[in-house]
Every structure is written in C-alpha cells, then in structure tokens.
Amino acid sequence: MSHGQKAKFRVLIAADTYPPHVNGAAKSCYRLATNLTARGYDVHVVSPHHTGGPDTVEYHDEATVHRLKSYAAPTHEFYRLVMPRHANRVIDNLVSELSPDVVHAQCHYMIGDAAISSAERRRIRLICTNHFMPENLDPFIPGPQFFKNIVSKRSWYDMGRLMRKANVVTTPTRLSADNMNDKARLDYVVPVSNGIDxxxxxxxxxxxxxxxxxxxxxxxxxxxxxxxxxxxxxxxxxxxxxxxxxxxxxxxxxxxxxxxxxxxxxxxxxxxxxxxxxxxxxxxxxxxxxxxxxxxxxxxxxxxxxxxxxxxxxxxxxxxxxxxxxxxxxxxxxxxxxxxxxxxxxxxxxxxxxxxxxxxxxxxxxxxxxxxQHDHERIMDILHKIYHGATSDEVSVMISEAKLR
Known part of the structure; x- marks a missing residue:
C-alpha cells in the first residue's frame, strides 16, 4: 500500500529530536509513536537525520521514520540542524503525499515550523506540544547574556506565532502551560502529561x-x-x-x-x-x-x-x-x-x-x-480524543476528571 492510500487513522509526528538521541523529548516522542501504533494508528515521524547523509526513510516497529538531511550544531554534542528551506520543501511534500489526519508538532523550530506551516496551509488538524523552555538553550548559544536574552525572547515570540495556529496546544505540566500563556502569549495551553508505563x-x-x-x-x-x-x-x-x-x-x-x-x-x-x-x-x-x-x-x-x-x-x-x-x-x-x-x-x-x-x-x-496519575493509558485516552476533535476546553475538563478519579 502506498503512503497515499490510508487504511488507518494516520498521524505525522514532527520532532527535532528522536532516538537514537537520548533525552526527555526524544523518549517522549518514541513512547508516543509506540503507544499510538499499539492502538492501531498509522504513525509517521519526521525528524533530523542523526548522522550525516541524505534524506532517508526508516521502518521501525513503532513508526515509519522520515529522516531529513541535517548538520551538527557547532555548540551542542548531539543536536542536529535542518536548513529551513530544505525542511519546508521536504515536509510539505511529505504532508501532501501522506495526507495525515493529524499533524502533531513536538517543537516550533525547523522541522516543527515547517510541519505547522504545512498543516495550516492544507487545513489538516494540528496539535502542538512544547517540551522545553527557550532559556534551556542558553548554555549552547555563543555570546554575552544580553544576546542570549534576545534569542530567548525571539524564541518565545516564534512559539506563540506558530503554535497559535494549532487546534490544541499541550505541554507536560501546568507550570509550563502558565509560562507559555505568559511569555508566548498563548491563552489556551493545556497540561497533558507525557505519560509513562x-x-x-x-x-x-x-x-x-x-x-x-x-x-x-x-x-x-x-x-x-x-x-x-x-x-x-x-x-x-x-x-x-x-x-x-x-x-x-x-x-x-x-x-x-x-x-x-x-x-x-x-x-x-x-x-x-x-x-x-x-x-x-x-x-x-x-x-x-x-x-x-x-x-x-x-x-x-x-x-x-x-x-x-x-x-x-x-x-x-x-x-x-x-x-x-x-x-x-x-x-x-x-x-x-x-x-x-x-x-x-x-x-x-x-x-x-x-x-x-x-x-x-x-x-x-x-x-x-x-x-x-501519569499512566500512559490514561494519557493516550486523552490524546485519542484530542486527535479526533476535542477542544482545549474539553481537554481541560477531561484532565480535571482524571485527577478526581
């Protein structure tokens, strides 16, 4: 069956980091893909290539992983950069070919940016999740602190500009949601745990x-x-x-x-x-x-x-x-x-x-x-409803009820 023929509900996860990278965001994306596949979804992931080389497609148990040509970040040991023009072109073609039911962007940089823009253009349901604070990049940005502050402020602005296009915006905790509401000027971020087994x-x-x-x-x-x-x-x-x-x-x-x-x-x-x-x-x-x-x-x-x-x-x-x-x-x-x-x-x-x-x-x-309280089956029930049309308000009610149980 070609990518264009859909037998299952298809989700495209856009992530700037994915295994074999070892960090919280990569692990969360892998678990999300694994749990979605276990529930019968057709899961595709687009992420930077973890080494040098051209665009490739990898077939894993948890997902079909589309790797984009990337370059090593000069100030970080493992982070990989995808050139914006390349990301925009390849991801737009991928979204067109796959015709996913949902695009779930796990970031707002590079790959996330391209996926968000393509989903909006094609009127595909868009979910955005934020895993970290722009200030976390401080140690890896060269230059004095005032310059780092400018970069951080710009990153918050871009987060708001891009994630405002989503149908639902999530982040793992209430604290992070409050920060995003304040600094990214987003007024409907809902806290949805990453979930664990x-x-x-x-x-x-x-x-x-x-x-x-x-x-x-x-x-x-x-x-x-x-x-x-x-x-x-x-x-x-x-x-x-x-x-x-x-x-x-x-x-x-x-x-x-x-x-x-x-x-x-x-x-x-x-x-x-x-x-x-x-x-x-x-x-x-x-x-x-x-x-x-x-x-x-x-x-x-x-x-x-x-x-x-x-x-x-x-x-x-x-x-x-x-x-x-x-x-x-x-x-x-x-x-x-x-x-x-x-x-x-x-x-x-x-x-x-x-x-x-x-x-x-x-x-x-x-x-x-x-x-x-963070069991992944409970979280997957919530995500399933988000993918199938639940609004931010409805998600907030679900989370409150889950806590009461």
Missing part, C-alpha cells in the same frame, strides 16, 4: 532485587550543564559519614569527563559509579535498587526519569524548581531542596536514607501512587 517499573511477583551494599542515591539523565549533576557530587561530601552514602549516575553527555574529575577533586570517586548509557532492563533494575532518586536540575518541564523512579516505588529528593515540586509531597514521598544548594540536598538525602526501612517503604509507595 507505570507497570513496567513495578516489582513483579516472585521477583527480587539485590539491594545495594550501601545507601545509594540514583541520578538518571543527560550529563549536561542544566542538569546540575555537580550539585549531587558536592552534596555527597556533606552527607552523614555514618550513612556512607554512594551515588549511581546513569546517562551520558558533554560533561562526562569534567564530572569524573570533580568527583576525584571532591574525594568521592570511590563512592560514585558513572554507568553511562544502559539498556532499558538495566535502567529498570537501577530504579528498583535505588534507595533514593535525586534530581538537581532546575529546568525540568516534567522529568520522566523522576516519574519512572517513582513508578518503581522509590523515594525522591528533587530540587524545588520548575515542575519538580508538583511531584513531591514533603515528607510523604520525599523532599524538595533549595536549587543549587548541595548542603540542603545533603540534609534531605540524610533524612530519607536515615529513615527506618518501614518509613522508606511508605515513601516509595506514596511515590508509586503519585506516578500512577
């Missing part, structure tokens, strides 16, 4: 996990500036010596070498394991083995890693910034600490790791309950 991270019947020999704090994420992994390493030096707290760090990124050097300089290298990238099964086991999950990032719009850890019934110590406070009930499933304050982080880690096993288990169970 809660059951995947639960301990199965008859399954046992060997605990760490020492109380262990886990971090999962990119080793990038905005993740503030250095705060965790510094906090480790301030934890109670009697607890002998260790740290397990999963992920890779441009700061991998400097963080290893910092661990040496701080004298905690013997208590830190840098595992790099791991398989899904190894990641699941790490969540289940961890005594506490930590997230020192100050720029999280949702933090899928935190939700995954919570699904594994793990207590959390998260920074009191952006969307993370929404994941913590103080003293119930964990604690918040002041941003970029390793001393406060250490205090909160001591509180969790110094608690009795019964108290830790109770915090873990509370974490699991909070994470279950």
């Amino acid at each position: 809660v059951v995947k991270y639960e301990l199965e019947e008859q399954e046992s996990i060997v605990r760490h020999p020492h109380p262990t704090a886990l971090f999962v994420g990119r080793l990038a500036v905005e993740k503030n992994v250095d705060v965790l390493l510094k906090a480790l030096t301030m934890t109670d010596p009697d607890l002998n707290v260790h740290a397990e760090i999963i992920g890779d990124g441009e700061l991998r070498d400097s963080l290893r050097r910092l661990a040496d300089q701080l004298g905690v290298a013997d208590r830190v394991v840098f595992r790099g990238l791991v398989s899904d099964e190894e990641l699941r086991e790490a969540y289940l083995r961890a005594d506490v999950f930590t997230q020192p990032c100050t720029a999280e719009l949702q933090s899928l890693a935190s939700l995954e850890a919570m699904s594994a019934s793990t207590p959390v110590v998260l920074t009191d910034a952006m969307a993370l406070p929404h994941l913590v009930s103080e003293g119930v499933n964990g604690y918040l600490f002041q941003p970029n304050n390793p001393e406060d982080m250490a205090r909160k880690m001591n509180t969790v790791l110094g608690a009795s096993r019964e108290e830790q288990l109770a915090m873990g169970q509370a974490s699991h309950y909070f994470a279950s």
